[in-house]
Amino acid sequence: MTVLGPAPVPARAAEGEAPLLEAANLTVRFGSPAGEVHAVEDVSLRVAPHESVGIVGESGSGKTVTCMSMTWLLPSPPARYVGGHIRFKGEELRRNDEAQMRRIRGRGIGMIFQNARLSFNPAYRLGAQIAEVLRMHFRTPWRAQLPRVLETLRYCNIADAEGVLQRYPHEVSGGVAQRVSIALALLIRPDLLIADEPTTSLDLLSQIEVLGLLERLRAETGLALVLVSHDLNVVRRIAERVVIMYAGRIVEEGPAHEIFAAPRHPYTQGLLASALQRTEGGRLYELPGTPPDLAALPPGCSFRARCAHAFAPCTSMPPLLPAGAGHAARCHLLAREAADG
Template sequence: MHTDRKTALLSVEGLSIGFATEEGPIRVVEDVSFAVKGGETLGLVGESGCGKSVTAQTIMRLLPSPPSRIEAGRIGFNGIDLATASEAHMRKIRGNDIAMIFQEPMTSLNPTMTIGGQIAEALLLHRGARSAEARPKVLDMLSQVGIGRPEKRFTQYPHELSGGLRQRVMIAMALICEPKLLIADEPTTALDVTIQAQILELMKKLQRELDIAVLLITHDLGVVEEMCQEVVVMYAGRIAEKAPAPSLFAKPRHPYTAGLLAASPRKARRGQILPTIAGTVPPPGKRGRGCSFADRCPRALPRCREDVPPLLGDAHLAACWNPVP
């Protein structure tokens, strides 16, 4: 099924996520809204601890509840609100309509099952296929993701494959049921640069051929520039900036985004010392009253420590009282 590129396949609206802790409830993600259109890639960017993975796992409803809880908001997908869908309904959607690739293939693959068996499992579960029917489809999928000698790989175990091949297996598992949406959580972090480029090229190729929408979670702005049409920058559980990729890279408006771009090694000259953003992301529960970035921000005003800035703008939005001119 080809999705209309202008309509949002996934629309997250005002999503807030809390966790029950020994100190009481703590809000981890606050008022996050974005939309992923059919056939397009949206990048969700930020340092570790910004709330990217929690947001993605909440879309898939993978976090145990308790301690996690959706406190507000809606997760619209294909006319359904995933925030309130039953667990039985979610089991039908996961791996079938929405698939996910995780950052560490060795811990995501089952060490006791063959590669072929693991990829076939989704077909048996969601499509009611028999093993004999699943095998040719799995072999075809292994070829599609660029794995040579698929018959041999079919009977191998994860520990017999390199990191790059294991990540290709993860992609094959995610795409075997032809999902409408793929969530890729740091899909190339554990790989060296050459393999990383191959995996990203493969993802772009398969996205074009299968017309899949992708939510790409990463801290690597070089990957975002290469892959994404839209970008959402998160900081301390909130959206700092949201814009079409060309606009964000040409003229970042939030000081945090500007800092991330300045610190990216992609455009640096050899031997050049990269600028850094001082400090660290404040943990949930210690994010202050106003803008959570104020203590690290070179453009902070007194107001920044008192009032939370709203997300302002038309196509290019930034949550900042003193944006980069």
């Protein structure tokens, strides 16, 4: 691996290591005619160097807004930064400092999006768009960059690397476009890559290929990764740590193996039951009900209305309660269990 920076680093992050990215009590709301939408409430998130974190939730759970807040990519207005801190490599990010943000965007924190083809401008060839970004970040001539570009594209399983540079976004498949966008993100050499639903709009074979690539990247380059998905199976394959979001809040977080083996929050349990079930023997499991309206959240636990275990204390919002090493869930059941001993 000469193109992709330093030698492979053990993927497992040491406990207590200084975080690469740290969000503390992040709160973001959107103005809307129906009232203020509480998109992200009091979210604290740590990503250690070389760590891979999966964020899981339904549409509207706040996972995308959380990611976009990191480099403040939200349209503002209507998005409003209500409170909290974001630190990247120990540096406090000020959302209204465009110059600082531009330094972080791409170079510190790379992003890839759900529909990679739409993330390229339809009017320019892919090569020109790669060249533009590299020129902005490195100020070296394209000719000098080209070998590294081709090598990185091939690393991302693009056999006809020269040919792809000549294509327009609409002339390649969604899977190829996603791999080109991953290659472009890598070319800027970020410390952290945020992948927002990178496989959602792809066909099954392309999904497998893109996931395989992200897995390989993780193993071979030690790039820190935040993988956002509504699909638990995608996250399970790559993430070391998993964060479950519901109605703008983190409801459970912990090591991936623990979350999948022993989920503590009823919402996580429901998600797992609906995602990992086998079809033999009866009906598919589905979570009853629908997520609450973020513009008019009821007081107390947001999941209360859909929860089979709801009891009296659920009318107040539970804190994130410890449920083991590095594992926590936002549920009163944990407190009850602790009290019951």
